[in-house]
Amino acid sequence: MDLSLSANILDIRKSMRTKLCVLGNNNTQTTFLSFSPPSLPLHRWLPKSAMRPVGPDASHTDCILVVGVSRPKLAVVFLTIMLISLFLTFHVLYDSAVYNIQAAQAITERHRLRLLSSANGGSGVVGVGSVTSNMNSNHLPEFIKPAAAALAAIPSSNQISHPMVFPSNRVHFPKTSRRLPQALIIGVRKCGTRALLEMLYLHPRIQKAGGEVHFFDRDENYMKGLEWYRKKMPHSFRGQITIEKSPSYFVSPEVSELKVM
Numbered sequence: 001m002d003l004s005l006s007a008n009i010l011d012i013r014k015s016m017r018t019k020l021c022v023l024g025n026n027n028t029q030t031t032f033l034s035f036s037p038p039s040l041p042l043h044r045w046l047p048k049s050a051m052r053p054v055g056p057d058a059s060h061t062d063c064i065l066v067v068g069v070s071r072p073k074l075a076v077v078f079l080t081i082m083l084i085s086l087f088l089t090f091h092v093l094y095d096s097a098v099y100n101i102q103a104a105q106a107i108t109e110r111h112r113l114r115l116l117s118s119a120n121g122g123s124g125v126v127g128v129g130s131v132t133s134n135m136n137s138n139h140l141p142e143f144i145k146p147a148a149a150a151l152a153a154i155p156s157s158n159q160i161s162h163p164m165v166f167p168s169n170r171v172h173f174p175k176t177s178r179r180l181p182q183a184l185i186i187g188v189r190k191c192g193t194r195a196l197l198e199m200l201y202l203h204p205r206i207q208k209a210g211g212e213v214h215f216f217d218r219d220e221n222y223m224k225g226l227e228w229y230r231k232k233m234p235h236s237f238r239g240q241i242t243i244e245k246s247p248s249y250f251v252s253p254e255v256s257e258l259k260v261m
């Protein structure tokens with residue numbers, strides 16, 4: 001390679017740092033390729049001082065971009081907008097976290113009130129008029145009753161701490177709730193009970209329990225009470241029919257007619 005030619009190439013590479021240069025040697029001939037960025041209307045966004053001609057030839061059309069704060073006012077505006085959006089983002093995140101904590105508190109409180117209510121024979125709790133319970137204390141297992149009675153001894157004093165956030169017990173999507181099943185598929189096994197349930201579920205007024213709950217045929221589940229059973233059910237709108245399928249109900253000796261009724 002000619003020494004003067006290679007020195008020339010080095011000079012050009014020094015002066016054009018932003019360019020991508022491909023240097024190849026094809027036999028005795030030197031190839032020099034450069035890629036120019038697509039022409040952008042930079043003159044609209046940047047001051048002329050930011051655009052400098054490249055190389056010793058001032059008429060060269062390629063320019064290098066001088067990175068720096070050339071418009072401090074614009075930079076201040078951008079920074080302010082960024083700070084405001086950051087502040088708003090954290091504010092929203094903080095609010096949602098507080099809301100979730102309050103929701104968890106309200107749910108815990110509701111459980112407590114339900115236990116109190118069932119211990120009082122389902123008469124509801126004085127002072128919290130909107131919270132009433134459908135639970136029948138007869139369905140509470142014996143080992144829970146002492147705990148419920150102990151809770152009943154604690155003065156309730158309206159511990160729903162944020163009535164403004166939860167004005168009407170509405171923590172979940174307001175129009176749905178978990179309901180006890182209005183229909184049961186009790187069997188028989190291996191006769192397409194799953195297929196039947198899935199087909200019924202195609203109807204918009206049908207809701208189905210996720211799996212087989214085995215409430216009536218397993219004593220350990222039955223002892224947990226109807227409230228436990230209800231919580232195994234999906235959320236449903238009023239007017240929808242909830243169906244549960246446990247084919248073992250048909251054959252289990254533990255399942256008596258009385259239990260299911």
Ligand SMILES: Nc1ncnc2c1ncn2[C@@H]1O[C@H](COP(=O)(O)OS(=O)(=O)O)[C@@H](OP(=O)(O)O)[C@H]1O
Binds near residue numbers: 188190191192193194
């Ligand atoms: N329409 C129709 N015709 C014939 N066979 C059918 C049909 N629908 C479901 N099946 C078969 O029924 C088997 C599952 O029945 P179940 O859903 O009742 O099973 S389970 O009792 O809930 O475990 C299951 O068979 P196996 O795969 O041999 O268990 C299904 O393939």
